[in-house]
Amino acid sequence: MFDNIIGNNRNKQILKDIIENNNISHSYIFSGSSGIGKFLFAKEFAKAILCMNDTIRPCNSCKSCISFENGNNMDIIVIDEQEETIKTDTIKELTKNILEKPIQSSKKVYIINNSENMTKEAQNSLLKTLEEPPEYAIIILVTSNENLLLNTIKSRCIKVFFENLSDSEIKQYFNRNSIDFFDSMLYACGGSIKNAIELNEKRDIYEKIENIFSNIDYMNEIQVLGIKETILNNKDDIYFILDYINTLFYYKIIENINNTKKYKKCIEIIEETKIRLKRNSNYDMTIDWTLLAIYACLERND
Ligand SMILES: [Zn+2]
Secondary structure: OOOOOOOOHHHHHHHHHHHHOOOOOOEEEEEOOOOOOHHHHHHHHHHHHHOOOOOOOOOOOOHHHHHHHHOOOOOEEEEOOOOOOEOHHHHHHHHHHOOOOOOOOOOEEEEEOOHHHEOHHHHHHHHHHHHOOOOOEEEEEEEOOHHHOOHHHHOOOEEEEOOOOOHHHHHHHHHHOOOOOOHHHHHHOOOOHHHHHHHHHOHHHHHHHHHHHHOHHHOOHHHHHOOHHHHHHOHHHHHHHHHHHHHHHHHHHHHOOOOOHHHHHHHHHHHHHHHHHHOOOOHHHHHHHHHHHHHHHHHOOO
16 A cells, blocks of 8 residues: 555655554545645555455556556545535535445545635535535545645544655655756655656756756856846746755855855845746846846856
8 A cells, every 4th residue: 555655754654554453534634745645645545445355455456446447436535626615515416426325335435625626615615515524434635835725624534744744755755757957956855756757848948947047156247137037938937946946056065165155145036036027027127127036146266
C-alpha cells in the first residue's frame, strides 16, 4: 500500500494501521500544501477500504480492486472539479447518492478533492451527512486550504496532515522518472511534486532564467535584458518565475555569506515586482523596471 507514492511515510503507517485494525472512521480531512500527493493517498486509502480481501488490503486482485483500477468501481465516488467552486447541487447529489447502499463492497467511499472550493452553502448541506452518515459511508475531504472549511465541518472529521516533501524525496521523484534536474530546480519545487512536474515541463524557460541569474554578476546590461522576452512570453507563470529567481538569489546569499547585501536588495526588488503586478501595473514596463533595477543594484559595489 502506498508503494508508488513518495513521502509522508508517517501517514502511510497511520493509514495502514487503520486498514489493518479495521478502525475506519466516517470522515477524514487530508490537509497539506498542494501538489504533495494527498489526493493519491486518498484514492489508495479508498481502494484499501473497498478491497474485499480479508488479509492483505488492497490485494489488487479482487473484484473491487480490479474495477477500482479500471475506473468503474461504483462504490467510490470522486468529486474532482476543475471549476473554481463546488456548488450546492453537487453536494446535494452526493448526499442523495450516499443513501444508496454499496454495490459490491461493504463500504462506500466519497472523496472530495479541493474541498475548500465548496461554497459555504455547499458545506452546510454536507454537514448533516457528516453528522449522521450511513454506517457504510466514508467521506474524505482533501484540501490545501483547510481555513476555508467551516469549523462545524472540521470538528467532525479526523485530520491527517501531510508534510511537504523533503529535497531528497523530490530527488527520488526525479530519479524514479528519469528526469535530469539542476539543484535550483530541486529547491524551487518547495517540496511539491506538482511544482516539480511543472518545472520540468517548462525546463527550457527555467534553464534560460537559471543561466542569466546564476551568472548575473558577470553579465552586461544587454545580456540581462535578453531574458526579458522569456519572461514576457510566460505571463501565466510569472509568480512562479519570480519565486524561482528569488531562489537563485537565496543561493547566492548562501554562497557569498560575506557579501549578501546586494542579493538581499535583489530579493526586495522581486517582491516589489509582485506587488506592482498585483496592483495591475503595466506588465512589460514592470518587467523592464525589475531587470534594470536588479542590474543597477548588482553593478554597485558594496
Ligand atoms: Zn482487493
